Amino acid sequence: MIGTAYIVDDDEAIRDALTWLFKSRMVASRAWHSAEAFLADWRNDLRGCLVLDVRMEGMSGLELFDFLSEQGSHMPVIFLSGHGDIPLAVAAVKKGAFDFVEKPFNDNELVDRVIQALAFDASRQVRRAGQASLDARIGQLTPREREVMARILDGKYNKVIADELNIAMRTVEVHRARIFEKMGVKSAVELAQLLSGRR
Amino acid sequence: MIGTAYIVDDDEAIRDALTWLFKSRMVASRAWHSAEAFLADWRNDLRGCLVLDVRMEGMSGLELFDFLSEQGSHMPVIFLSGHGDIPLAVAAVKKGAFDFVEKPFNDNELVDRVIQALAFDASRQVRRAGQASLDARIGQLTPREREVMARILDGKYNKVIADELNIAMRTVEVHRARIFEKMGVKSAVELAQLLSGRR
DNA sequence: TGCCGGGTTGCGGATATCCACAATGGCTGC
DNA sequence: GCAGCCATTGTGGATATCCGCAACCCGGCA
Missing domain, CATH: 1.10.10.10 (Winged helix-like DNA-binding domain superfamily/Winged helix DNA-binding domain)
Structure with a gap:
């Protein structure tokens, strides 16, 4: 599988569970405890998908998503939410989130979604490639x-x-x-x- | 305002409330008590937006949405839901629903969304027009x-x-x-x- | 100063496109 | 059977495009 699942969640138990879960399904992953910590490592050329907790101390997952969108990132994002907040979920999806999953989540379903997101990102990269070579030629x-x-x-x-x-x-x-x-x-x-x- | 709000809800109280609400804001509307009844009157050239109750006896709002999509309809759809069902809301929005609103809803906000949907549909029709004349020429x-x-x-x-x-x-x-x-x-x-x- | 890339131009010929005028054969519907 | 639409082809000329060959001007750079 190409690409990594980037996990951002302030709950250590969740981070550990997700890390282990992804590892068991052969999905590369890396985890951060906050949006700020994640941004410190962020580069716009990363390949994969984001798994974000909606509510966190400091910058929320939603804010992180908005920020990355502004920065021109199109990495697919899967939100994790512990609250049944429909307006939030609807807003996130309308803004282009790849998915919005409630906690507690079904392990297998979540990994399936992540794999779909990774595949989506990979195919998107292929499209970008042709695009980029075209820009190069115009350049x-x-x-x-x-x-x-x-x-x-x-x-x-x-x-x-x-x-x-x-x-x-x-x-x-x-x-x-x-x-x-x-x-x-x-x-x-x-x-x-x-x-x-x-x- | 161009276009009509087509209401489909099996709760008569809701239908009456919405009808009255829309009337007070000068938005044309029409209401049906079931998806089946609505389909009997449906034509693909209608202009406006749909306001659908998610859960209804017989065909649900979601099923109606899917059916109309298959029929090539692109009319914007605003779902009304009495249950805090996030997966349902997320699925609906991912499929292209215009919005997903929880009951009880804020009257003004709902009408605002409906007006947005009507405007969206109107602008979409303009784009379709050029498209159609092109098809006619190809034809x-x-x-x-x-x-x-x-x-x-x-x-x-x-x-x-x-x-x-x-x-x-x-x-x-x-x-x-x-x-x-x-x-x-x-x-x-x-x-x-x-x-x-x-x- | 000499080299180089970008922009420019001329010449001349091979190809292509654009069109008016004119015409034939097949098929369909009245 | 005749009118009308579609597809077809020819002739011939006016325009355009496509290119190799050759050359000049200018500004940046070694």
């Missing part, structure tokens, strides 16, 4: 090439682009060729497909 | 034109398309022109932009 375009590309994506003729940029058609052609080369496509249509949704 | 393409269009979107040259379909290049050109005309674009790139995401 190596020169400013001028980007100007030309924008106009190509508007479906404009080279002639029109040349007029708009006050340069010769031949120059546009050169840029166009370089853009296609750098972006790894061989036609404007492919370029449009590749960048559909972006911009 | 008036002949089968052959669709074959050609698929290949155009692959960035293939007319010559290649002609070979693949065993027809003359000229024929492909004709199809291509008709496709552009029917789809209301003037280049393959625009076509790709228009259809990005679909297919």
